[in-house]
Amino acid sequence: MDVSRIDPEEALVDFEKVDAGDVSLDLDGESLRDYGREDKVLVSIRIKPTDAPNAWDAKNSAIKLDPQCGKGPQEFHFDEILTGSENRPVYNAVARSHVCAAMDGYDAVIFAYGQTASGKTFTLSGDEEQPGITPRAMKDIFAYIRRTPTREYLLRCSYLEIYNETIHDLLAPPSMSAAQPVQIHGTGPDIVLTPLREEVVTSLKGFKEVLERGEGNRRTASTDWNERSSRSHSVFRVVIESRGRGPRDEDGTSSGRQTPGYRPPTPGGARLQARGGRSVQTSVLSLIDLAGSEKATSDKERTREGKYINTSLLTLGTVIGTLAENASRGKNDHVPFRNSKLTRMLQPSLSGNARISVICTINPSKEAITESTSTLLFAQRIKRVQLHAQKKEVIDTEALLERYRKEIEELKRRLAEREADSPNKNRRLSAREQLEESKAMHDLNARIRQLTKLILTSQTVDADPSRPTSPAKVNFDMTPYQLQQELLAARRQIDSQATQILSLEEALLARPLLPLDAPENEKDKLLTGQAKTIRELEIVVKGYEDNLGEPLRKVKEDVEHEWADKLAQEVKIREEKEAWANELVRQLEKERKVRMKLEEERQALAAFVKKFDSLGLGDLSLPPTKLNPPMPTPGGAAVVFAERQRNRLLAMETSMATVTEVDSPFRVSVSAIEPSLLEERWDTLDDVSVDMDGIPKAPSSLIREEEKENLPI
Numbered sequence: 001m002d003v004s005r006i007d008p009e010e011a012l013v014d015f016e017k018v019d020a021g022d023v024s025l026d027l028d029g030e031s032l033r034d035y036g037r038e039d040k041v042l043v044s045i046r047i048k049p050t051d052a053p054n055a056w057d058a059k060n061s062a063i064k065l066d067p068q069c070g071k072g073p074q075e076f077h078f079d080e081i082l083t084g085s086e087n088r089p090v091y092n093a094v095a096r097s098h099v100c101a102a103m104d105g106y107d108a109v110i111f112a113y114g115q116t117a118s119g120k121t122f123t124l125s126g127d128e129e130q131p132g133i134t135p136r137a138m139k140d141i142f143a144y145i146r147r148t149p150t151r152e153y154l155l156r157c158s159y160l161e162i163y164n165e166t167i168h169d170l171l172a173p174p175s176m177s178a179a180q181p182v183q184i185h186g187t188g189p190d191i192v193l194t195p196l197r198e199e200v201v202t203s204l205k206g207f208k209e210v211l212e213r214g215e216g217n218r219r220t221a222s223t224d225w226n227e228r229s230s231r232s233h234s235v236f237r238v239v240i241e242s243r244g245r246g247p248r249d250e251d252g253t254s255s256g257r258q259t260p261g262y263r264p265p266t267p268g269g270a271r272l273q274a275r276g277g278r279s280v281q282t283s284v285l286s287l288i289d290l291a292g293s294e295k296a297t298s299d300k301e302r303t304r305e306g307k308y309i310n311t312s313l314l315t316l317g318t319v320i321g322t323l324a325e326n327a328s329r330g331k332n333d334h335v336p337f338r339n340s341k342l343t344r345m346l347q348p349s350l351s352g353n354a355r356i357s358v359i360c361t362i363n364p365s366k367e368a369i370t371e372s373t374s375t376l377l378f379a380q381r382i383k384r385v386q387l388h389a390q391k392k393e394v395i396d397t398e399a400l401l402e403r404y405r406k407e408i409e410e411l412k413r414r415l416a417e418r419e420a421d422s423p424n425k426n427r428r429l430s431a432r433e434q435l436e437e438s439k440a441m442h443d444l445n446a447r448i449r450q451l452t453k454l455i456l457t458s459q460t461v462d463a464d465p466s467r468p469t470s471p472a473k474v475n476f477d478m479t480p481y482q483l484q485q486e487l488l489a490a491r492r493q494i495d496s497q498a499t500q501i502l503s504l505e506e507a508l509l510a511r512p513l514l515p516l517d518a519p520e521n522e523k524d525k526l527l528t529g530q531a532k533t534i535r536e537l538e539i540v541v542k543g544y545e546d547n548l549g550e551p552l553r554k555v556k557e558d559v560e561h562e563w564a565d566k567l568a569q570e571v572k573i574r575e576e577k578e579a580w581a582n583e584l585v586r587q588l589e590k591e592r593k594v595r596m597k598l599e600e601e602r603q604a605l606a607a608f609v610k611k612f613d614s615l616g617l618g619d620l621s622l623p624p625t626k627l628n629p630p631m632p633t634p635g636g637a638a639v640v641f642a643e644r645q646r647n648r649l650l651a652m653e654t655s656m657a658t659v660t661e662v663d664s665p666f667r668v669s670v671s672a673i674e675p676s677l678l679e680e681r682w683d684t685l686d687d688v689s690v691d692m693d694g695i696p697k698a699p700s701s702l703i704r705e706e707e708k709e710n711l712p713i
């Protein structure tokens, strides 16, 4: 149904049109009056029935944690604490007064908050046996209309879902709502949702059809419906417009309708027009089933996995917290409504311009104590939010102007009569009476001027965008060419205004955030502050070289100067270390060569000594002389030689160890290494063998010159 083209006058519902089966029988005079006495949010707790042991003690309107289940916070107090599975008492306690308030012209919001599976949907929608708040509210709407014969109503409803910070229109076909998500336009109390379908309903059946269609679309849009429903917020909105019923026309219909047939489409759907001096009251009833509240905490964990976080629910907590703080401490802190779709959409209501009822559902089992405590803390905070809801009424300006015009005509007529009569009259009147007559005419004139001014002013300011403006007057004396030129000029003007709107919107977005209801002086202060910052920045940029460049350069030079010495020192240390490392390498190489040489000598000597000993020359008993040196005992020379070698190696290792321990190579001394056997003097040789015929000689390289003389030729 193209609701924008529906004629609202055709869809009006009044007490006569309401079907008797559509009304709830519970609505009584008391319900109609019993609301809105408080300027606080109505906060109720609903405890889901459970077979498991209950962790909470609830008595009257107080609830606290059973001491056996742990040390909870303090005792909480709320407007209502509800138990059991009956939805009727829940509706009566938490929703009926707010539905009635909405019917009477106040915006009203009812929302359910709580962890997953704690009973939010059961409370709002219910089931066949236990219908929830939404179906009961629909019945009360019709019951209210039936009990109010003085007014006529236009009911429009929309159904949307906020999922992953995208608003889906649940009444539009799923493909369309996915391709074109709903956007929030406007600021503060003037929020408009587009494109959003609004269905005009005139019966309970109509409401049910709309709800079912919305639910169906929600399911179609998701493969995992349960997961989606517990992670998304669903909002069912009913716009209620009403006006006093006018006199009946001859054919028995209401005289409200003036232009039968086609009406130009109005933004946001059909609007009820104020007619015949009757003003129109507009209000919105929003029924909101929020996502599971535990998602707000567990999703924080999930961000690490890169998963989506339920921004709307987190922001709702922050917004409520700030509003509560502002209210209880008389502060005016910025409220971050714009941080999420849900809070932005609820901004007008949460700012106080609505009656609000919150039902916090809890699962009383021991396993859910943490979640329930967090729900109760949220409930406690929202209780402190201050409300000041006002009715919204649209005055029937046309009728008012018409009344003014009539009055002017009447005054002009009276004035003209007096003027016509005055020459004759004046002759008969006393001076005092003449003065009074002239004063009366002056008053008439003044009233005419005042009314004329009022008409002009209302025509100038009547810029309500939701109303179709009257068509511009066309001068039919113009030629087609002139009309074409006029048209072109008008189009150009529209284009330039569109550009202007865009740039103004940009400027608006770029503006620093300030609460919309901030006083003018706050805004001025912000602007002055910004202008000051800009000036300061300009000075910094422009005068950098003159004012700051020179001192900074000096600082740079000082730093460089101070660090130059340190740098040189560091370079020197590094060079020394490199030299030390090179020296170490050189020493190691030298050492390797010495070892190789020693090894060769050792092998030669070992072979010599072995041969010497094998000849048994160690047994010769001649007294040792220079010509007859003592014969080596078996194993004697070998042992001495081995001992000597061991000592040499030991000494060398010690000296090498010293090398590695010293800090600098310049202290390393290889002189610690004993001279090689070849370089050693042989004076101390006491059991070195002598040469004899047939006896192999020691390698000549190992025998010193003096010994060579004594050796047998």
Ligand SMILES: Nc1ncnc2c1ncn2[C@@H]1O[C@H](COP(=O)(O)OP(=O)(O)OP(=O)(O)O)[C@@H](O)[C@H]1O
Residues within 6 Å of the ligand: 047, 048, 049, 084, 085, 086, 114, 115, 116, 117, 118, 119, 120, 121, 122, 123, 229, 230, 290, 291, 292, 361
């Ligand atoms: N007061 C109650 N009496 C009887 N049954 C209930 C009550 N509250 C909830 N339930 C049942 O508990 C189950 C979960 O409830 P419901 O779906 O309403 O939870 P929820 O808070 O909306 O969960 P979600 O956040 O996942 O949407 C449903 O089967 C519902 O019928």
